[in-house]
Every structure is written in C-alpha cells, then in structure tokens.
Amino acid sequence: MSTNKTRVLVLVCSTRPGALGPAVGAWLTGTIAPRAADLGAELVPLALADLGLPFLDEEEHPSSGVYRNEHTRRWSAMVDAADGFIVVTPEYNYGMPASLKNALDYLSREWAWKPVGFVGYGNTSAGTRAVQHAKQVVTTLRLVPLGATVALRIADAVHDGEVRPPAAAADAAIGVLDELVRLAHALRPMREQARPESAAGPEPGSYLRRLTPDDAPEVTVLQRCCWVDEALANDPRTVPALHESVEQVRDWLADWHAVGLWRDGRLLGMVRTRRVDAEWHVGRLGVAPDLRGRGLGRWLLRKAEAAADPSCRRIVLSTGAGSRDNIALYRSEGYRPAPRAREDGTIRLTKEPLRTG
The missing domain is CATH 3.40.50.360 (Flavodoxin domain)
Known part of the structure; x- marks a missing residue:
C-alpha cells in the first residue's frame, strides 16, 4: 500500500x-x-x-x-x-x-x-x-x-x-x-x-497497477520473501534483492516500469521492465511464496512481455544459474538460456518478441 x-x-x-x-x-x-x-x-x-x-x-x-x-x-x-x-x-x-x-x-x-x-x-x-x-x-x-x-x-x-x-x-x-x-x-x-489505470488480475479480487516509489516498503518485504530460494540455490552475495534497502528500492522504482499484483492491500507479486538499447529487459519477477504454483508468475511474465516496445529485437531476463525452477519456467515460455553462466553467477535468457500484424 x-x-x-x-x-x-x-x-x-x-x-x-x-x-x-x-x-x-x-x-x-x-x-x-x-x-x-x-x-x-x-x-x-x-x-x-x-x-x-x-x-x-x-x-x-x-x-x-x-x-x-x-x-x-x-x-x-x-x-x-x-x-x-x-x-x-x-x-x-x-x-x-x-x-x-x-x-x-x-x-x-x-x-x-x-x-x-x-x-x-x-x-x-x-x-x-x-x-x-x-x-x-x-x-x-x-x-x-x-x-x-x-x-x-x-x-x-x-x-x-x-x-x-x-x-x-x-x-x-x-x-x-x-x-x-x-x-x-x-x-x-x-x-x-x-481506478481506470488498474487491470483485473488472475486471482479473484486481485488487480494489477503501476508501482511507484511510495510502494518501496511493500516491494522490499516481497523481495526478501521471494528471493530466499534464490539465495539457497546460488551464492547469496549475488542476489541484490535480498540486500537492498528501502531507499535503494525506492530509487529503482523511479527508474523502471514496475507493476504489482495486489489484493486486499497485499502485494502478491511484481515484475519490472525497461528498454535498454534494442532490448526489452525483464526483471524482479516474484510471487509471494504461499501463492506459488497458481500461475501468477507466468501471468506476470506475459504481462511484462506484452508491454515490450515493438521496436525491440529481443526480450532479456536473468536468473541465478542454480535456479532450476526459474530456468524451467522461462524455457517453457520460449526463452533460450546462454550456454554458460556469467561471472556473477547469473545466466542470461533471451526470447524473440511475438510480432503481430
């Protein structure tokens, strides 16, 4: 809130x-x-x-x-x-x-x-x-x-x-x-x-809206809940979402286009996007641990992809090289992982945007 x-x-x-x-x-x-x-x-x-x-x-x-x-x-x-x-x-x-x-x-x-x-x-x-x-x-x-x-x-x-x-x-x-x-x-x-700018979410009573710097406290809490599994599967030092302060979250909320899925005042999940050169970058895709397995992450990912600038050549995201569940989800959505992990322990995945018309 x-x-x-x-x-x-x-x-x-x-x-x-x-x-x-x-x-x-x-x-x-x-x-x-x-x-x-x-x-x-x-x-x-x-x-x-x-x-x-x-x-x-x-x-x-x-x-x-x-x-x-x-x-x-x-x-x-x-x-x-x-x-x-x-x-x-x-x-x-x-x-x-x-x-x-x-x-x-x-x-x-x-x-x-x-x-x-x-x-x-x-x-x-x-x-x-x-x-x-x-x-x-x-x-x-x-x-x-x-x-x-x-x-x-x-x-x-x-x-x-x-x-x-x-x-x-x-x-x-x-x-x-x-x-x-x-x-x-x-x-x-x-x-x-x-509000007209809010959109109906996949769960009864849920809705999607733009996240702003004022939402930083809720986003910080969600990050620390969601990225524990990332830390267990990877080097915890390489998981920024676990270490960011509220002020750091507030700063990136001002720079990225982030949306949150809400219900009854609770932030259920989120994802952020922005254009970098000719690429559409997707990040911080997270769903509250007690709501996993309901397809909310996949729904948020597709929303992020649908918002891509039509002139972007590819959609790009990253996850920990040891995060098998994440990689499996992204593969099932058409992403191709790079052949090897980067020095920070993450792996880059890319996908060609869906062209219409």
Missing part, C-alpha cells in the same frame, strides 16, 4: 454571503490539525463558494468521465486526489444546501470508495437533518459515510460572534478524523482497484 499521507478534503458548503460556514470550517481545521499530523493526514480546506461551480452544466453523464468545462475538470482533479472528505454543512429547510448537492452531482467515479464525515450546524436540530439528507445521496455515489458526526447548535457554539463550541464538540471532531483516516486506509484497495 502507498505510504502517501491520507489527503482529507474539508468542504465548507455554504455559499451565502456572510455565512457562518467559513468560521465553522476554520474552527474544525484548527481543532483537528494536531491530530491530523499524528495520523499522517493532510487537511485541504476548500470552500465551495471559492470553487465557483455553476449549476450542473455538463452535457455527458458524470459516469462517462467526459468533461467539457474547465471548472468540472478542476473539481474532478481535486476530488480524485482526495482519500476522504469532511463536509461542513448548514441545514436549510430540513435538508442540505443546493451547493452541496450540486457539487456531488457533478462527478461519479471520483467519489467512489472514499469515507465522508459530516459537521452539521443549525438552530433547532444542529444540522442533523441536513446530514441525514446528505447521507442518502452520498451512498449512491459509493461514498462511505461515517457513524461519527459533529452537530453544532448555533446558540451553543457561537459566542460574541465567534465560533467557540463546547469541549465535547472538539472531542467529536477528533473522533470523526480518527474514524475517517482508519476507514480511508481500509478502503484504499477498493479505490485502487476501481
């Missing part, structure tokens, strides 16, 4: 001039900021009044992801980059404001599998009816509403024109953030799997 901070968009929904919303939003972010730092969360305040969204004016349905207007593309990018949301909303006539409903209606996929918490404010009901109204809508967008909420009764929260809620409200706000961050982590695999 990515080690990026959890990005929380704090949406202040009232667009009415002189509204209380910005002050409530400022109180909220100030109250939960220390806790956010402890949790590794990034708070991003945003007022819908500043966003300037007109009433929905896109021709295509939001589920298409086809946006004609720049304001929609800008809003899409903001929501897509977030891992969760805290909505600061007033209550208007037993419901949420039109500005919030409109902002929700603009998008579709960008909301999916992200937690949303609410801070409601109002008079008699302290905004609770607006929150319940909004929860009916957000679930349709596959947002996941929290159980924890903050309900501010204006008479109790505003003193001498300043927002100063009782201590219990601050505790509730921290509780919302705690629950949101935990749920954002739990839902991350579902968000990743739903």
